[in-house]
Amino acid sequence: xxxxxxxxxxxxxxxxxxxxxxxxxxxxxxxxxxxxxxxxxxxxxxxxxxxxxxxxxxxxxxxxxxxxxxxxxxxxxxxxxxxxxxxxxxxxxxxxxxxxxxxxxxxxxxxxxxxxxxxxxxxxxxxxxxxxxxxxxxxxxxxxxxxxxxxxxxxxxxxxxxxxxxxxxxx
Amino acid sequence: xxxxxxxxxxxxxxxxxxxxxxxxxxxxxxxxxxxxxxxxxxxxxxxxxxxxxxxxxxxxxxxxxxxxxxxxxxxxxxxxxxxxxxxxxxxxxxxxxxxxxxxxxxxxxxxxxxxxxxxxxxxxxxxxxxxxxxxxxxxxxxxxxxxxxxxxxxxxxxxxxxxxxxxxxxxxxxxxxxxxxxxxxxxxxxxxxxxxxxxxxxxx
Numbered sequence: 001x002x003x004x005x006x007x008x009x010x011x012x013x014x015x016x017x018x019x020x021x022x023x024x025x026x027x028x029x030x031x032x033x034x035x036x037x038x039x040x041x042x043x044x045x046x047x048x049x050x051x052x053x054x055x056x057x058x059x060x061x062x063x064x065x066x067x068x069x070x071x072x073x074x075x076x077x078x079x080x081x082x083x084x085x086x087x088x089x090x091x092x093x094x095x096x097x098x099x100x101x102x103x104x105x106x107x108x109x110x111x112x113x114x115x116x117x118x119x120x121x122x123x124x125x126x127x128x129x130x131x132x133x134x135x136x137x138x139x140x141x142x143x144x145x146x147x148x149x150x151x152x153x154x155x156x157x158x159x160x161x162x163x164x165x166x167x168x169x170x171x
Numbered sequence: 172x173x174x175x176x177x178x179x180x181x182x183x184x185x186x187x188x189x190x191x192x193x194x195x196x197x198x199x200x201x202x203x204x205x206x207x208x209x210x211x212x213x214x215x216x217x218x219x220x221x222x223x224x225x226x227x228x229x230x231x232x233x234x235x236x237x238x239x240x241x242x243x244x245x246x247x248x249x250x251x252x253x254x255x256x257x258x259x260x261x262x263x264x265x266x267x268x269x270x271x272x273x274x275x276x277x278x279x280x281x282x283x284x285x286x287x288x289x290x291x292x293x294x295x296x297x298x299x300x301x302x303x304x305x306x307x308x309x310x311x312x313x314x315x316x317x318x319x320x321x322x323x324x325x326x327x328x329x330x331x332x333x334x335x336x337x338x339x340x341x342x343x344x345x346x347x348x349x350x351x352x353x354x355x356x357x358x359x360x361x362x363x364x365x366x367x368x369x370x371x372x373x374x375x
Contacts, residue, residue, distance in 0.1 A: 154249040
C-alpha cells in the first residue's frame with residue numbers, strides 16, 4: 001500500500017519537479033486563462049494526456065516527446081507574449097502538450113499497479129497545476145498584471161527556445 | 172529648489188547604480204571566458220549578473236523603454252528575451268556571428284546614447300535596434316548552456332535574471348515622470364555609454 005501511495009505522490013510531483021513539464025504547463029495555463037472556454041481547453045488536455053498514457057501502456061517505443069514538448073512551450077510562450085490566441089491553434093497546441101507530456105512521463109515503477117498509480121498521479125498533478133494557475137492568472141485584470149503575464153510568456157518562450165536548441169544540438 | 176533636490180537625488184541614484192554594477196561585476200565580459208558556466212537554476216540566474224557589459228545593456232533596455240513610454244515600455248522587454256534566445260540558439264547550433272563582443276559593447280553605447288539624448292525614434296525602429304543587439308547578447312551566452320537535463324533550469328534562471336534586469340531598468344526609468352528624474356535617467360545613460368566605450372576599446 002505504501003508503495004502505491006509513494007508512486008502516486010511521485011506522479012503528482014512529476015510535473016513540478018521536471019522543469020520542461022512545469023514550463024509547458026505554466027505557458028498553457030497562462031494561455032488557458034485568456035480563453036473564453038477554459039473547460040474545453042482542460043478537457044482537450046486531459047484527453048490528450050490519457051491518449052499519451054494509453055500509448056505508454058501499449059508500450060510505444062521511445063519518442064522525441066521532450067523536444068516536442070519544448071517546441072510546444074516555445075509556441076505557447078510566444079502566443080502569451082503576443083497576447084494572440086486563435087481558438088483552433090490554442091486547442092491544437094493544448095492537445096500536443098497533453099500527449100507529449102504523457103509520453104515524456106514513463107513511470108519508473110516495476111510493479112504494474114505502481115506504474116498505474118504514477119500515471120494517475122501525473123494526470124491529476126498536471127491538471128491541478130493548469131486549473132490553479134489559470135484561475136490565478138484569470139484574476140489578473142489590471143493592465144500591469146496583464147503585462148506581467150505577457151512578460152512571463154516571453155520568458156517561457158525564451159527559455160524553451162534555448163533548451164530546444166540544446167536538444168537539437170545533442171541529437 | 173525642489174527640482175534641484177530631485178535632480179541631486181536622481182544623479183546620486185544614477186552614480187550609485189553604476190558603482191553597484193561595477194562592484195558587482197567581477198568579470199569584464201558578458202560571457203564566462205573559460206566556458207565553465209555552473210549548471211542549475213542558480214547558475215543560470217547568476218550568469219548574466221557577472222558580466223558588466225551585459226548588465227548595463229539589459230538595464231538600458233528597460234530604461235529606454237520607460238523613457239519611450241507605452242507601448243515601448245512593455246514591447247522592448249517582451250521582445251528582447253525571445254530575440255536573445257534566438258541568438259543563443261544560433262550559437263548553440265554552432266552558427267558563428269562575427270564581432271559578438273563588439274556588438275555587445277556597441278549595444279551599451281547605442282542604448283545608453285539613446286537614453287542620454289532622450290531619443291524617441293518610432294517604436295519599430297526602437298524594437299529593431301534592441302532586437303539586433305539582443306542577437307549578440309544571446310549568442311555570447313548561448314554557448315554557455317550546460318548540456319543535459321540541467322539546461323531547462325539553467326535557461327529559466329538565465330532568462331529570469333535578464334528579465335529582472337530589464338524590470339530594474341524600467342523601475343528606475345519611471346523617475347522620468349518627474350523633470351529631475353529625467354535628468355537623472357539621462358545621466359545614467361551617459362554612464363552606460365562610458366561603460367560601453369570601455370568595453371569597446373577592449374574588444375577592438
